[in-house]
Amino acid sequence: MLTGLLLAGGVTHAQVNGGQFAFEFLRLANSPHVSALGGMSVANPSNDISLALQNPALMRPGLHNQLQLNYNGLYAGISSSNLNYGYHVDKINTSFALGVQYLNYGSFTQTSFTGAEEGSFKAIDYALSLGASRSYGEHWRYGANLKYAHSALYTYRATAAMMDVGVNYYDTASMWDIGIVAKNMGVMIDKYIPENPTEPIPFDLQLGISKRLKHVPLRLFTTIHHLYEWDIRYDNPDDATVNTLISSSDTNQKTKSYFTDKLFRHFIFGAEISPGSRLTISASYNVLRRRELALQTVQGIAGFSFGLGLNLNKFVINYGRSYYHIAGPYNEIGITFKMNKLFGLGATGERIHWNADHPDW
Numbered sequence: 001m002l003t004g005l006l007l008a009g010g011v012t013h014a015q016v017n018g019g020q021f022a023f024e025f026l027r028l029a030n031s032p033h034v035s036a037l038g039g040m041s042v043a044n045p046s047n048d049i050s051l052a053l054q055n056p057a058l059m060r061p062g063l064h065n066q067l068q069l070n071y072n073g074l075y076a077g078i079s080s081s082n083l084n085y086g087y088h089v090d091k092i093n094t095s096f097a098l099g100v101q102y103l104n105y106g107s108f109t110q111t112s113f114t115g116a117e118e119g120s121f122k123a124i125d126y127a128l129s130l131g132a133s134r135s136y137g138e139h140w141r142y143g144a145n146l147k148y149a150h151s152a153l154y155t156y157r158a159t160a161a162m163m164d165v166g167v168n169y170y171d172t173a174s175m176w177d178i179g180i181v182a183k184n185m186g187v188m189i190d191k192y193i194p195e196n197p198t199e200p201i202p203f204d205l206q207l208g209i210s211k212r213l214k215h216v217p218l219r220l221f222t223t224i225h226h227l228y229e230w231d232i233r234y235d236n237p238d239d240a241t242v243n244t245l246i247s248s249s250d251t252n253q254k255t256k257s258y259f260t261d262k263l264f265r266h267f268i269f270g271a272e273i274s275p276g277s278r279l280t281i282s283a284s285y286n287v288l289r290r291r292e293l294a295l296q297t298v299q300g301i302a303g304f305s306f307g308l309g310l311n312l313n314k315f316v317i318n319y320g321r322s323y324y325h326i327a328g329p330y331n332e333i334g335i336t337f338k339m340n341k342l343f344g345l346g347a348t349g350e351r352i353h354w355n356a357d358h359p360d361w
Contacts, residue, residue, distance in 0.1 A: 022158055022199035023149050025103045025125045026184055030082045031070050032320030032332035036307020038268035038284035040223045043179035043208030045170050047360055049086045049336065052097035055181040056131040056143030057168035059097040062360030064088040070334030077106045090353055099129040099145070123153045141168045147186070156193065160201055162186030172361050175212035221270035221284070232288065233262050265291055280309035293325045300326040314341045
């Protein structure tokens, strides 16, 4: 596609799609596995509890009693931590998922307007979510997540209540998985500045399709985001440069439609291969991320992500490496515990079905 744009005389622009909403941290991936698949994964039948926060309909009995803890080292000392836990209740045939997202921006020096130091302060964002899902028929599941988000930036505070609603279709015979989810529907409860207008919340509508090949242990993924908005291309004339094989000025910039560019900015492409029962290798390409963050002069592999998953029976270790910019990648590591395999709770465990072993699909 890039070659076609060059030959067609395409113009590249600086991208600024983020920073338009409060609680932007909710767009961050909640596990290394999700990061390795481009930051979103709403149609993925993998046995991973973190996917229930991506699409609540992916929560199911097979994820019963999984506990996942993740730590993501971001840039400039910023860190993100996540917790995901799932539990299935047989009596009401409903699967529940608990999620915690915590973003620590670190410590800052507080100064007066003259530059004199007056102490320090911290800034954090966090969100709590509780989800539930049920099956419908043989192939369908539906679910919802309720979220409470809080932000503390210096002396400013904000809170919001939100909901995710999702549906998933999975056919174990053909190995097709299709999911759709509406994320972060809600309202601000408390604003950063009460007298200002309400800040918008980062709503998104996402569609995912994945297919496991029949004779190869390979699953291919496509995720489409921002379905509610066609044009997510930031058009900045000041940053326009001509990328043609024949150098010439572009006088028709405003009349161009950029249809292909606008279309593919909505896509994330990924693949996952399992060469053995205990190892999973993931890779993805986030088109929007590359368009927004790759430099025109040196693009590197911005927009690409990679990951590994190692299944050690009682727990699973996941590692993700994401390339946002040529400044360098950031790394994530997470561990998933199968709580019922680690320890039992005796008679209490039997009563609450702690040791229940449910089929995954």
